[in-house]
Amino acid sequence: MTHFRAEDATEEEIAREAALYAPFTDAVRQLADATLRTTVDEDEIRAVQAEIEALTARLRAARIPGSYGVRYRPSGGGRAWGNAVVGLRNPIAPPVVTSVGDDGRVTTEFHLGAVYEGPPGLVHGGVVSLVLDQLLGQAAGAGGRPGMTGTLTIVYRQGTPLGPLRGEAWIDRTEGIKTWAKGRLLGPDGVTAEAEGVFILPKWARAMLAADDPETPVLPDRSYFQ
Amino acid sequence: MTHFRAEDATEEEIAREAALYAPFTDAVRQLADATLRTTVDEDEIRAVQAEIEALTARLRAARIPGSYGVRYRPSGGGRAWGNAVVGLRNPIAPPVVTSVGDDGRVTTEFHLGAVYEGPPGLVHGGVVSLVLDQLLGQAAGAGGRPGMTGTLTIVYRQGTPLGPLRGEAWIDRTEGIKTWAKGRLLGPDGVTAEAEGVFILPKWARAMLAADDPETPVLPDRSYFQ
Helix, strand or coil, X not given: CCCEECXXXXXXXXXXXXXXXXXXXXXXXXXXXXXXXXXXXXXXXXXXXXXXXXXXXXXXXXXXXXXXXXXXXXXXXXXXXXXXXXXXXXXXXXXXXXXXXCCCCEEEEEEECHHHECCCXXXXXXXXXXXXXXXXXXXXXXXXXXXXXXXXXXXXXXXXXXXXXXXXXXXXXXXXXXXXXXXXXXXXXXXXXXEEEEEECCHHHHHHHHCCCCCCCCCCCCCCCC | CCCEECCCCCHHHHHXXXXXXXXXXXXXXXXXXXXXXXXXXXXXXXXXXXXXXHHHHHHCCCECCCCCXXXXXXXXXXXCCCCCCCCCCCCCCCCCCEEECCCCCEEEEEEECHHHXXXXXXXXXXXXXXXXXXXXXXXXHHCCCCCEXXXXXXXXXXXXXXXXXXXXXXXXXXXXCEEEEEEEEEECCEEEEEEEEEEECCHHHHHHHHCCCCCCCCCCCCCCCC
């Protein structure tokens, strides 16, 4: 898989990169929000557009080919900075920042603004599923059972309002190469959506781990797939 | 619902706005892609960031409060330009552009680049569900049965590669206020994911239509919820 890149950056270099790219990417998130909501006049729109195009050309003077992929950290962990939900360098990611408790439960508090809208004033139902897929996948990974999503079911209890939200996910059970994870999103008025997903350990991971214990494969890296 | 805005723009004015905002928003999409993939040096990142912040301030000199919502067209149809999947003015929307066939089937061809990545080289599983939720909702709406997503189930058949994709959705059956829609995404190697969703006609729409025919409510507007 060419998109898995090993790198020789030290943890200090990675921290320095994060300090550079996090505010840079956030500036583009703010621009996206402003782009959607602006009511400045036509001439100003065209003038700003020309400047944006010039900035894009400057950034493209040097760039990676293809997509961002996942980089290995020296510690062995994955660095999913391109991820559409949690990616520090991805302007379309809110980004969702998660914590993993001692019990393996994944929790997060995050904010969804105007660009995540579906029905007026509400988070797009598909964005609800997008975030939940990520949280469930991370819960599976946090339990040493990373995998590709096999199935995902979302039950919508009420509209999810734009604004501050909470999310949580955990492993419900495992069976061979399958892990069932559950989770939910909560708004100011309580649970807005519940999710269940099945995550399948990929073949290459099974092969890697076969010599170890084929019945209960465990991978140290939590973020290959998230 | 304050986010439903009536407007007195003519169809010509709307076409003119589309011609202005579509390339403007696309320029921001290109910037987002460049932001994720750039390898220019630190000084250049900081310089570009400062310019982006200045452009954001210019756009914010005048803006709508809160989220974009859905505007009524003079024709009575909705205009979901802020929508996270299909929104012409939303930089995080690919955007997906759909067609509705005479049989009510919703189809689309679209492209997902690096910002939609999950596993290396593949579309994020949650982005797959995001697009499918939108397509299924539009199929329900195209059949005169718009609604909020009640449940959504995605079955992932294989990884969805970044790049050119197709999608389709249709109504499977209806029962009272519920509509079951199905759909799927296809990549170069065939079907990558299948979806089924239940869409619930909202209370206000039921009330509006009660006098008409409470058993088979039909709304002319296909896009209130998409």
